[in-house]
Amino acid sequence: MDTAGTDTAGTDTAGMDTAGMDPELKAYADAARGFMPVDEGAALYEAAMGVTTPGPFLEVGSYCGKSSIYLGAAARSRDTVLFALDHHRGSEENQAGWEYHEPDLVDPAVNKMDTLPIFRRTVHDAGLEGVVIALVGQSIPVAENWGMPLAFLFIDGGHGAEPAHADYEHWMPHVAVGSRVAIHDVFPNPADGGRPPFEIYTRAMESGAFREIGHTGSLRVLERTGPGI
Ligand code: SAH
Numbered sequence: 001m002d003t004a005g006t007d008t009a010g011t012d013t014a015g016m017d018t019a020g021m022d023p024e025l026k027a028y029a030d031a032a033r034g035f036m037p038v039d040e041g042a043a044l045y046e047a048a049m050g051v052t053t054p055g056p057f058l059e060v061g062s063y064c065g066k067s068s069i070y071l072g073a074a075a076r077s078r079d080t081v082l083f084a085l086d087h088h089r090g091s092e093e094n095q096a097g098w099e100y101h102e103p104d105l106v107d108p109a110v111n112k113m114d115t116l117p118i119f120r121r122t123v124h125d126a127g128l129e130g131v132v133i134a135l136v137g138q139s140i141p142v143a144e145n146w147g148m149p150l151a152f153l154f155i156d157g158g159h160g161a162e163p164a165h166a167d168y169e170h171w172m173p174h175v176a177v178g179s180r181v182a183i184h185d186v187f188p189n190p191a192d193g194g195r196p197p198f199e200i201y202t203r204a205m206e207s208g209a210f211r212e213i214g215h216t217g218s219l220r221v222l223e224r225t226g227p228g229i
């Protein structure tokens with residue numbers, strides 16, 4: 001479950017700070033439409049800035065492009081690109097009748113959600129069109145055809161059990177040893193939100209292939225330390 005709420009409990013930012021993000025771009029990202037609290041966006045930026053491996057960044061779940069700005073800013077500074085993957089039809093909880101539905105995001109011609117126009121506008125206005133590359137499609141077929149090791153992976157797509165575990169299984173192998181993964185909406189306490197992101201975080205930790213390097217609100221940042229996902 002995505003949430004716009006800010007959970008600062010248990011914050012351990014491991015020396016992260018946001019001094020490096022262009023203040024104008026940061027203000028723009030902080031104000032952009034989406035589901036990313038300001039402190040978690042800052043942590044996301046710092047986590048991506050700290051990568052030490054080569055390769056592109058990729059996020060699963062861009063929505064209107066809010067997280068794409070934090071990550072795109074880091075990608076630009078690190079001289080790489082961000083692939084921003086989303087089918088732009090919304091997750092289960094974004095559909096009509098669900099908690100996180102925003103009716104103005106429905107394309108009346110097809111009566112489906114369509115966040116792509118807003119995403120495009122967000123990236124354009126941030127000046128990041130040369131860095132943020134939209135991949136419009138379903139996460140799993142893209143993952144199955146993906147060939148390049150990632151320096152940074154951000155998982156914030158479907159939050160149901162099936163899509164969250166499918167993202168874990170299909171995307172984690174593309175994270176190179178030494179590279180980083182951030183998982184959003186990790187709520188250890190079921191009262192705070194849906195559990196599948198917490199389950200895949202737990203899965204990563206129990207695999208022995210990752211160590212945790214940062215924790216801000218519901219954002220967990222991991223580094224891949226070895227094989228055996
Ligand atoms: N990171 C965003 C919020 C993402 S919301 C922000 O900062 O605001 C989750 C997004 O995941 C939705 O836009 C939805 O369309 C996308 N999504 C869900 N399941 C998906 C799938 N299987 N393939 C591609 N995108 C998916």
Ligand code: MG
Binds near residue numbers: 001002003035184
């Ligand atoms: Mg989220």
